[in-house]
Amino acid sequence: MNEAKPPPQRVTIRTVAEDAGVSVAAVSKVMRNAYGVSEALRQNVLESIERLNYRPSNAARGMRGQTYTLGVVLVGIDNPFLPQVFAGIASVANAAGYKILMGVGAAHMPMEASLIEQMIDSHMDGIVMIAAQLSGKLMEKYARQIPIAVIGHHEPLAQTFDTVNANDSHGAKLAVRALVAKGYRDIGMVSLGPHRPHDHYDVAPQREIGFASAIAEAGLGAPKIFRFDNLDDARLGKITTFLAGPDRPRALFVWSDLDGIPILNAARQMGLRVPEDLALIAYDNSPVAALPLIDLASMDQSGTRLGQLATEALLSRIGGRKEAQHVLIDPSLTIRSSF
């Protein structure tokens, strides 16, 4: 009676085993290139896999072994240099036979933590974090449960996880030196606000350190650092007020294009000429900065390279490395008409 169409059964490892006339263990071994299978059996199984279009279940795999999936945690999906970093991660991961799944942290900590937990619960093999907001303490904790490599978080003494960064303090120095070389003396910095004293692991504080150091090195007195709350609706007004005020430095090093672009815009809107009235160097060298109408000089931190290095570090962790590894690469200045 029950002549209804047979439910399109999922093809499992058992289906393949039966089709090939071997044991499930044999199929499993072939799938993982494990040791101990004859070439004949191997070919036989591969044919069945091909014919049946078999794909192993990630979930089932995760319960015993690896899932061959890496998680990527982002602060926000609109971060301008994300695409590059991601491309770097994907190239290395895919080449090594790993898949990637991403989670977006929306820039607040609880969200990031729950993402990591979710990735652990999904039995992913490792995690790359980009510009994490998470405290070092928590990172250490999670890193004990799953291999983690972090981009954009300076914690060179961390033991349980790896870090990969562009040298942010050095980048800031390079920017200031370029400004000084052009003859500017009255140089200020716009940094990420508000200032959070204990986040010296983040990139912005690192850039502040480099800035202050370069200012001192050039003998330009006390470093002037300004902040605009990035959650403030009245932010644009405050920027305008700042630019119109008597405190405005002749040249500005801005911690990120995220702030640099609006500042450049505000300046031009007010009739300030860039660089004749105000010189500008920002950070990240995002695509928008490269637009001819914007043409904002910016520090480039080679996102692709960061992504690659972090993924390589992660894979070697997964491969068994125990000692932490902390990589630093050098950023470079992309010169444009804004200074």
Added chain:
Amino acid sequence: MNEAKPPPQRVTIRTVAEDAGVSVAAVSKVMRNAYGVSEALRQNVLESIERLNYRPSNAARGMRGQTYTLGVVLVGIDNPFLPQVFAGIASVANAAGYKILMGVGAAHMPMEASLIEQMIDSHMDGIVMIAAQLSGKLMEKYARQIPIAVIGHHEPLAQTFDTVNANDSHGAKLAVRALVAKGYRDIGMVSLGPHRPHDHYDVAPQREIGFASAIAEAGLGAPKIFRFDNLDDARLGKITTFLAGPDRPRALFVWSDLDGIPILNAARQMGLRVPEDLALIAYDNSPVAALPLIDLASMDQSGTRLGQLATEALLSRIGGRKEAQHVLIDPSLTIRSSF
């Protein structure tokens, strides 16, 4: 002898059951708010869960029931209106107790297909696809294996999956009408190139249809549609040549900000005044278009709303709905100085 620190055992449903002095089934029921648990037992279990900081394994859950995880497939991470769409998806999903994991398709089909397969293999409960390149045929096939809702793909007759779109042909009409209302008669369109005849499901062809229809409606003769290959390195040069040539229309409707911004840039660089020499309306109303120095008029398709609607559709599919659902919302023009 083996006095090494006891391996930090993962706390499983069994740990909780023992701690609470109940059966694993009881714990499972509490976790899923299932029917048939006394309030006393429930509280008891919840306390243990809290105390032990228990989180169920997604992988294990997926093997029998749901994972409470939705997959989101993107064409590319740099799509300018992605953040909004994603925000819409996340808000609805999280409110319903679902987690989200994303995959990036890098705008080519094999990648997208393998992402979907991976999500199926990870036993996700459903998938939201944004601006998919996948053919309708393949979508139908995958949709038989997992609930799928698609944003930015017009296929109102599809049975196995749902679609949510802004009305792209209508949006194009609105743009042309706005141009006509300003008095422009010589109106061209820049569309996505190269033209692929069978992709009328995509948003660009839909916008072409609306454009042609509005041009006819206004009695402006044959529609003029131009294309620049977006993979072409010499693209900027071609745009410049086009703008300098005799064929340049007085006003341009551009299929996306992705092309609109470079065109605006090229025009201004060449000394063309916008809108005095060339009027421009683009599509997507991305943040860059809103920059004062750019100030490009653009059609807004309310990405947040699209994301919400698609997720609601997906959840109701997961909930058991069988008939397809195809939602269309109206875009609106964001007026700026470019026309």
Added chain:
DNA sequence: ATGAAAGCGCTAACAC
């Protein structure tokens, strides 16, 4: 070299 069988942590029948 190959296969049988014991789980991994959970959900869903089914008993009680």
Added chain:
DNA sequence: GTGTTAGCGCTTTCAT
């Protein structure tokens, strides 16, 4: 209302 138990699809000893 609560507990027992049989799998889900794999990986991994351990026999053979």
